[in-house]
Amino acid sequence: MASFQFELVAPAKLLFSGEVDEVIVPGAEGEFTVLANHAPLVSTLRPGILTVKAGGDVKRLYVRGGFAEVSEKGLTVLAEDATAVEDVNMTEFAASVSAYEAKLASAPSEEARYKMAETLFQLKAVQAQLGGGSHAAH
Amino acid sequence: MASLKELRNRIASVKATQKITKAMQMVAAAKLRRAQMAAEAARPYAERMDAILANIAGKVAGQPGAPALLGGTGKDDVHLLLVCTAERGLCGAFNSSIARLARDRANALMAAGKTVKIICVGRKGYDILRRTFAKNIIDVIDLRTVRTLGYENAQEIAQKVVARYEAGEFDICTLFYSRFKSVIAQIPTAQQIIPPQLPEAKAETAAGTNTPVYEYEPEEDEILAELLPTNLATQIFRALLENAASEQGARMSAMDSATRNAGDMIRKQTITYNRTRQAMITKELIEIISGAEAL
DSSP: OOOEEEEEEOSSOEEEEEEESEEEEEETTEEEEEOTTOOOEEEEBOSEEEEEEETTEEEEEEEEEEEEEEETTEEEEEEEEEEEGGGOOHHHHHHHHHHHHHHHHTOSSHHHHHHHHHHHHHHHHHHHHHHHHHHHHO | OOOHHHHHHHHHHHHHHHHHHHHHHHHHHHHHHHHHHHHHHTHHHHHHHHHHHHHHHHHHTTSTTOOHHHHOOSOOSEEEEEEEOOSOOOSTTHHHHHHHHHHHHHHHHHHTTOEEEEEEESHHHHHHHHHHHTTTEEEEEOOTTOSSOOHHHHHHHHHHHHHHHHTTOOSEEEEEEEEEOSSSOEEEEEEEEETTOOHHHHHHHHHOTTSOOOEEESOHHHHHHHHHHHHHHHHHHHHHHHHHHHHHHHHHHHHHHHHHHHHHHHHHHHHHHHHHHHHHHHHHHHHHHHHHHHO
16 A cells, blocks of 8 residues: 655644554544545644554544644644543543533633534544543453 | 951852852753753644645735734734743843843834834743833733643733734734754844744745645635634744743853853952961061060
């Protein structure tokens, strides 16, 4: 399978850079898979799970907020926050979800509330996914 | 002439000071290495961000309805100066050179009849600027409690700035910080962040046709609405990290020369001390001899 250059960058450091076969990106308007020679694309991200496949290896990372850019040079994901799925602290994650829920209740406008509710829904989906993953492992 | 005891005390106190400056220099050197690494690690993100932004902005710029964060408000009456300095002193001219640059800019703007507002990031800059611009300073952001600078700190500052911009409080925002060139050279820099200056975007549109046609998901303006505040936070984050590295560099060289000065002082005072001691011995001997001769 043809491989392409993939870079995952967080504000504080470069997290990953190398050749991969396939990356599944949680785009704002739905997940999409990037393979080699993908058409140029810029997309925002929603909180979700990014899956990287290189050789036989599959890596899953939780990413939150940011952008993905596909160009002829490859795929670049700029994430505000990225953690390997195994390293996500579920209690902390649950705490951040409920903190967000509390913030939603005091949203200033209808529009902001709508947007936050959507993010909250996505966060909860991730939580379910992550929780499900760890149960399956036990 | 000072007594021997006084001289001894003075030498001891200079020695103690030298120990402190020496220790501070070594701590600064260790911190500098870390700060430099952090600044370097943050570079890829900022570079990619610039590239993406330049790409999209090149397309949207000039069109009516471009977001205000990109195109500006069309006026330049109210200027916001975001002055980033350190929280601590004893680092040579680091804080004062940033403050001087900001002050010169503020004076020039006010002379041109513009309104100037200042947000200070870091206590030292506030201490310097409040003497002349007390009524222009609208906010002070204190990072004293922050041990390691995180992206969240920059994000928080960016949110405050964007909120003020959206409330129509200013038209142009300029960021002041010290660019880290080397341990001995830090360059106070002013960078306009709202509306952002995008030299690359212009170069690319001028070069014309071979930029790839991107698909956008969601639409360009929605991406821009998210990208621009993020870019602002990234720029501030970069400035803060550069500043941190510059501060340690400046402190290191300031403490190095302080240590050397203390060494010189100790040498000079030791000579005076020895001369005084010898003079006293000679005096005592003369007294004894002349006493014996008188008998």
